Amino acid sequence: MLELPILKMSFRLTKFDFSHFRYFAEKLQPELLGGAVAIVAVGLTAAYFYRRFTKVPKRCLDPNNFKEFELIKKTQLSHNSARFKFALPTPNSVLGLPVGKNILARGRDSLGEEVMRSYTPITLDSDVGYFELVVKMYPNGKMSHHFRQMKIGDKLEVKGPKGRFSYKPGQVRAFGMIAGGSGITPMFQITRAVLENPKDKTMIFLLYANVTVDDILLKPPNEWNGGVGYITKEMIQTHCPAPSNDIQILKCGPPLMNNAMTTYLNALGYQPKMQFQF
Template structure:
């Protein structure tokens, strides 16, 4: 959905966000918002007080998930690109009739940048045979046992389902990451029908 607000100069700003709630969460929606010091929409959210109104438009989007649509999803997320992945994962795992498996690779700069970590870890512990998460950090802390650097072709080969007609790779992240992931996926044999970019 799109949210509209005012930046620090009083100019209108519109930015898209993916709710982390599902259609079954009636009467409210939740957004994950990363606050940037110079962010135009961040300024609006910083200024908001409880009880204020927020102009929103939507829902919108090109991705329509149907239960059992694929055998497995590979998900490649960077930073705030986790929000559509989290929403899809919840929709799959909270539907007892849906047997789709989820293989998520989630990249960030530092450990403290990992959004929704508790919620993701809870999903993997509740559904250990259905969901896996591989965290990748560019600046890992001492003793880190996850991935280091950027998502590589080798990480995709190890942690995502192999190319097949009944799998799909979803990706969402900053533009340089999306470009790199498209190249990796093509090199690994994932044709365009097996991919979707949010």
């Protein structure tokens, strides 16, 4: 196995400029499985982030009923992945999704049958007036068909929040994140939340793998100089925080990958309470 480099990032923002976050978004992005492994150890210093509104914004999600949101922008990221931007009802509306939670989207497959899947937006409630999803569209995926067919002006049915993970600033000293494929999205969401909170000193360590370099989404258009191979027990031991009651390892990837990571983590002494799988 190759010696894999560690990219260390530390951010301190002193004025309101979302382009800083967009640059960061283009560094850490979704979609992977086994081949190219991006390992990022991020020491996150807090970012000073001004509120975009002075009144309490309207929260749009309903946990019991589906609501429609219009697609206003679609950006192709790779041969099978795209970024979808949906408008909220007003410029001051927020989705109303707690950090660490996800939404349930409803659509139609190629046969016209109803299908539902869970997704984690890459935006937060600090993004007002819209929310964004990064979606990998598989050739035979049922919900993939729905997203593949979506055009500007079409509407997506969504309800939520849902999910078992609850995040609050400083709940742990450090997160170790192990992601595969679109499993990067909840990790990205939590990372952004830490960056935007000047009081949150949580350290984040990320192991992120993709099938190929081209499957690494939202990355700058440069050549890949990182490691290649599967995530191993040795990589976890080297690049994630050691077992402790004040750390947590978050996992999100394909089932086979999640199972393998759980086996490695157990062998390294991470107790079940130190692990969470999205």
